Amino acid sequence: xxxxxxxxxxxxxxxxxxxxxxxxxxxxxxxxxxxxxxxxxxxxxxxxxxxxxxxxxxxxxxxxxxxxxxxxxxxxxxxxxxxxxxxxxxxxxxxxxxxxxxxxxxxxxxxxxxxxxxxxxxxxxxxxxxxxxxxxxxxxxxxxxxxxxxxxxxxxxxxxxxxxxxxxxxxxxxxxxxxxxx
Amino acid sequence: xxxxxxxxxxxxxxxxxxxxxxxxxxxxxxxxxxxxxxxxxxxxxxxxxxxxxxxxxxxxxxxxxxxxxxxxxxxxxxxxxxxxxxxxxxxxxxxxxxxxxxxxx
Amino acid sequence: xxxxxxxxxxxxxxxxxxxxxxxxxxxxxxxxxxxxxxxxxxxxxxxxxxxxxxxxxxxxxxxxxxxxxxxxxxxxxxxxxxxxxxxxxxxxxxxxxxxxxxxxxxxxxxxxxxxxxxxxxxxxxxxxxxxxxxxxxxxxxxxxxxxxxxxxxxxxxxxxxxxxxxxxxxxxxxxxxxxxxxxxxxxxxxxxxxxxxxxxxxxxxxxxxxxxxxxxxxxxxxxxxxxxxxxxxxxxxxxxxxxxxxxxxxxxxxxxxxxxxxxxxxxxxxxxxxxxxxxxxxxxxxxxxxxxxxxxxxxxxxxxxxxxxxxxxxxxxxxxxxxxxxxxxxxxxxxxxxxxxxxxxxxxxxxxxxxxxxxxxxxxxxxxxxxxxxxxxxxxxxxxxxxxxxxxxxxxxxxxxxxxxxxxxxxxxxxxxxxxxxxxxxxxxxxxxxxxxxxxxxxxxxxxxxxxxxxxxxxxxxxxxxxxxxxxxxxxxxxxxxxxxxxxxxxxxxxxxxxxxxxxxxxxxxxxxxxxxxxxxxxxxxxxxxxxxxxxxxxxxxxxxxxxxxxxxxxxxxxxxxxxxxxxxxxxxxxxxxxxxxxxxxxxxxxxxxxxxxxxxxxxxxxxx
Numbered sequence: 001x002x003x004x005x006x007x008x009x010x011x012x013x014x015x016x017x018x019x020x021x022x023x024x025x026x027x028x029x030x031x032x033x034x035x036x037x038x039x040x041x042x043x044x045x046x047x048x049x050x051x052x053x054x055x056x057x058x059x060x061x062x063x064x065x066x067x068x069x070x071x072x073x074x075x076x077x078x079x080x081x082x083x084x085x086x087x088x089x090x091x092x093x094x095x096x097x098x099x100x101x102x103x104x105x106x107x108x109x110x111x112x113x114x115x116x117x118x119x120x121x122x123x124x125x126x127x128x129x130x131x132x133x134x135x136x137x138x139x140x141x142x143x144x145x146x147x148x149x150x151x152x153x154x155x156x157x158x159x160x161x162x163x164x165x166x167x168x169x170x171x172x173x174x175x176x177x178x179x180x181x182x
Numbered sequence: 183x184x185x186x187x188x189x190x191x192x193x194x195x196x197x198x199x200x201x202x203x204x205x206x207x208x209x210x211x212x213x214x215x216x217x218x219x220x221x222x223x224x225x226x227x228x229x230x231x232x233x234x235x236x237x238x239x240x241x242x243x244x245x246x247x248x249x250x251x252x253x254x255x256x257x258x259x260x261x262x263x264x265x266x267x268x269x270x271x272x273x274x275x276x277x278x279x280x281x282x283x284x285x286x287x
Numbered sequence: 288x289x290x291x292x293x294x295x296x297x298x299x300x301x302x303x304x305x306x307x308x309x310x311x312x313x314x315x316x317x318x319x320x321x322x323x324x325x326x327x328x329x330x331x332x333x334x335x336x337x338x339x340x341x342x343x344x345x346x347x348x349x350x351x352x353x354x355x356x357x358x359x360x361x362x363x364x365x366x367x368x369x370x371x372x373x374x375x376x377x378x379x380x381x382x383x384x385x386x387x388x389x390x391x392x393x394x395x396x397x398x399x400x401x402x403x404x405x406x407x408x409x410x411x412x413x414x415x416x417x418x419x420x421x422x423x424x425x426x427x428x429x430x431x432x433x434x435x436x437x438x439x440x441x442x443x444x445x446x447x448x449x450x451x452x453x454x455x456x457x458x459x460x461x462x463x464x465x466x467x468x469x470x471x472x473x474x475x476x477x478x479x480x481x482x483x484x485x486x487x488x489x490x491x492x493x494x495x496x497x498x499x500x501x502x503x504x505x506x507x508x509x510x511x512x513x514x515x516x517x518x519x520x521x522x523x524x525x526x527x528x529x530x531x532x533x534x535x536x537x538x539x540x541x542x543x544x545x546x547x548x549x550x551x552x553x554x555x556x557x558x559x560x561x562x563x564x565x566x567x568x569x570x571x572x573x574x575x576x577x578x579x580x581x582x583x584x585x586x587x588x589x590x591x592x593x594x595x596x597x598x599x600x601x602x603x604x605x606x607x608x609x610x611x612x613x614x615x616x617x618x619x620x621x622x623x624x625x626x627x628x629x630x631x632x633x634x635x636x637x638x639x640x641x642x643x644x645x646x647x648x649x650x651x652x653x654x655x656x657x658x659x660x661x662x663x664x665x666x667x668x669x670x671x672x673x674x675x676x677x678x679x680x681x682x683x684x685x686x687x688x689x690x691x692x693x694x695x696x697x698x699x700x701x702x703x704x705x706x707x708x709x710x711x712x713x714x715x716x717x718x719x720x721x722x723x724x725x726x727x728x729x730x731x732x733x734x735x736x737x738x739x740x741x742x743x744x745x746x747x748x749x750x751x752x753x754x755x756x757x758x759x760x761x762x763x764x765x766x767x768x769x770x771x772x773x774x775x776x777x778x779x780x781x782x783x784x785x786x787x788x789x790x791x792x793x794x795x796x797x798x799x800x801x802x803x804x805x806x807x808x809x810x811x812x813x814x815x816x817x818x819x820x821x822x823x824x825x826x827x828x829x830x831x832x833x834x835x836x837x838x839x840x841x842x843x844x845x846x847x848x849x850x851x852x853x854x855x856x857x858x859x860x861x862x863x864x865x866x867x868x869x870x871x872x873x874x875x876x877x878x879x880x881x882x883x884x885x886x887x888x889x890x891x892x893x894x895x896x
Contacts, residue, residue, distance in 0.1 A: 059609050068467075069611045072460045074817065079834070112611035114596065119604055123596045127589035127618050134581045142574045145566040169268040173236075180236055180879075222891040227425045229883045234492055238638070245637040247702040248695075250649065252642035259567065259640055281890035 053095050054085050058102055059112050069112045225277045228270050235267045292378040295371045301384035311395045312385045318371035325361040327406040349417030360541055387809045387816045393453035401446030405511045407439025412508035415501055419552040424559050426490050434870050440480045441866040447473055448859040459817040459832045461847035466615040471594045472514025478587035479507045482580045489573050495562045505549045512542050568640035575633045582626040589618045620677055627739050630732050631688035634695045657687035674747045681743035685736050692729050727869030737858030744851030751847040758840055765848045768793040774840045782810040788833045788842050804833040828852045
């Protein structure tokens with residue numbers, strides 16, 4: 001925001017304050033929306049969808065390392081794993097407990113996405129950090145470029161008043177424009 | 183010598199002919215070895231730029247008709263683009279005169 | 288055809304394989320696919336040569352050198368590392384046969400389409416390199432390769448969609464995209480290329496952002512090689528990994544060399560690439576394109592990051608982890624939604640300088656349409672989970688974007704009508720015809736909107752069940768009742784036996800469809816292959832899988848009801864149509880080009896383009 005304020009002070013006629021404010025609201029609303037959506041937890045478990053949650057959270061552990069998430073795997077092993085999970089769920093284990101047990105057995109590889117702790121957090125944060133940084137970068141660049149144009153215009157206007165372009169070229173321009181249309 | 187070999191032979195001959203043909207063809211060699219002429223390059227580039235600016239004027243008119251820009255912005259932008267176009271036309275004329283002079287030599 | 292002295296033929300074909308699949312087994316394995324790649328690259332090189340045999344004598348030779356160098360790399364691989372013509376000393380009687388999963392007509396369509404796109408990006412890359420090498424750095428290389436880029440983009444896009452459709456119909460898990468490393472590898476160049484297609488317009492119009500466009504086109508090619516590296520290295524687990532993935536280091540080295548050369552060339556030509564970057568206003572199509580680039584590259588980066596994160600994690604923590612679909616869905620969906628919104632906002636903003644008040648006015652209708660859609664959809668759509676909220680937002684945005692695009696067509700047609708005294712349909716047709724690339728682009732956007740809608744619908748509102756039932760018993764999914772009626776067997780040929788279940792589908796007591804999911808058994812393969820049966824309508828797909836069956840003829844049926852999947856494929860065809868409109872030769876443009884040549888040869892002889 002700091003950068004923005006400074007820039008808008010330097011180029012007061014870039015956009016009216018009202019539009020700036022409107023744009024700022026928009027961008028903040030957008031950031032908030034994204035933040036809200038990424039924070040709302042998905043841990044809401046429907047009793048019928050518990051297995052689906054497991055299938056989504058864990059990889060298939062078959063021998064030939066198919067590298068698929070359990071829900072996408074159709075091999076025999078995956079069927080057995082699913083039956084095993086259903087039994088475990090029926091015996092009263094929670095999804096979290098089963099996942100923990102699986103991690104203890106196979107290591108972190110079995111999780112279908114990185115945990116949101118420690119170093120793995122970089123996996124989640126990096127893309128958004130990059131986009132936000134890029135966004136600010138682009139805004140700064142665009143404002144600089146737009147500003148540069150303003151200065152160039154100002155100097156050009158001074159020049160134009162002194163030398164008036166010969167009418168010859170404006171005629172030619174009109175001709176060429178007409179030709180473009182046919 | 184079966185059919186496959188015959189086809190292979192034909193294939194080989196065709197390839198040799200296609201590859202070898204340019205060696206006997208007549209290419210305007212001056213195109214290939216002419217040094218790059220900066221005036222020519224600039225002329226070429228400006229012709230493209232002129233076209234783009236003209237198209238931009240057309241686009242601007244269209245944007246105005248479809249109500250994307252206001253009257254004020256339209257006339258200001260149009261004025262500026264026309265200025266740009268005329269600068270290019272002027273420079274093109276200069277280069278043209280220069281080129282013609284050189285051609286006569 | 289059946290020359291089993293060749294090891295490759297033995298490994299991927301057999302005598303009673305269909306001719307159709309014999310052709311596809313050409314690219315069924317690593318060696319063959321590299322040979323296929325080389326073949327396509329050579330064909331492209333020849334086409335470039337023929338197109339330019341009498342013009343562009345300055346740039347084309349360099350471009351040819353670049354393309355030939357790349358061809359040489361592949362030829363070296365083929366000759367010294369993975370020779371596809373390796374001979375077995377004692378030729379066997381019959382081949383091993385093609386993997387049954389690959390015996391599907393998509394195998395004939397999907398890889399060539401994808402490769403056509405993948406290899407196609409070599410051409411813009413080569414021309415960009417050539418421009419850098421011979422310091423001919425205005426936008427002529429862009430104009431020369433515009434069609435190449437569009438066509439390659441199109442093939443890559445269709446290749447991805449065909450791959451999705453194949454996965455959907457063949458792999459039998461009810462989905463179409465798994466964020467598998469290899470899917471990512473094909474997806475990333477597509478994103479970078481899309482960014483390039485947009486930002487390049489700024490350079491064409493205003494002669495600026497040269498460095499950026501140059502970098503994007505080089506990055507696109509680097510991404511295709513990176514994708515190949517992933518597939519061939521066996522570094523990352525994937526469905527697509529070839530049996531003998533041993534070429535990783537070659538591609539890594541190649542990748543390194545390319546990156547070093549690209550960066551070096553750009554740095555050494557930096558002063559020539561400097562352009563007078565000016566924007567007339569913050570509020571312009573140009574700046575909206577920059578943000579579109581940001582979003583596209585953002586998704587690209589997130590995908591790239593997720594793909595390589597297992598390696599990073601192993602290097603940093605020593606722990607191997609998996610980055611799977613949940614990661615990509617959570618990270619890419621919000622960015623994708625922002626991108627979708629931009630598709631709607633972009634067309635309203637004028638080039639160079641848009642007027643804020645006009646913009647607000649033009650926003651009203653699409654915004655109202657969006658809000659209306661939000662209101663209408665609200666009571667009907669459940670909003671219980673994050674994915675359902677996302678889908679709801681996606682639908683609203685789709686309506687918004689669709690409205691802006693349609694208004695754009697309508698307004699243009701009205702403006703033209705008033706100018707040229709034409710009837711509205713006529714005006715619309717000539718509007719599109721006269722600016723093909725612009726309106727073709729908008730048509731492509733419509734296709735993209737359809738794809739977004741299809742993904743939103745199928746990701747959140749699908750239902751499935753899986754149960755072992757006896758003949759005569761029924762399962763109920765959503766409003767449909769599926770009755771298992773009988774089980775039959777067909778011995779197709781010596782190697783293939785099919786087990787077919789017949790399932791009657793009822794809705795409100797009325798029979799709507801008879802589904803016949805199959806399981807196919809191939810001799811010499813332990814795993815049978817499921818052939819799903821799908822009834823696809825615009826509302827939903829009924830998707831049946833025969834998972835298993837017993838001796839008492841009881842069967843395990845997996846049933847999915849996936850809404851709106853067909854919208855995705857429909858979107859693909861709309862994209863195809865839009866691309867066709869875009870690349871259709873433009874008479875006016877050609878005339879202008881010839882005119883330019885004429886003027887130039889009159890002044891400076893001889894003319895060079």
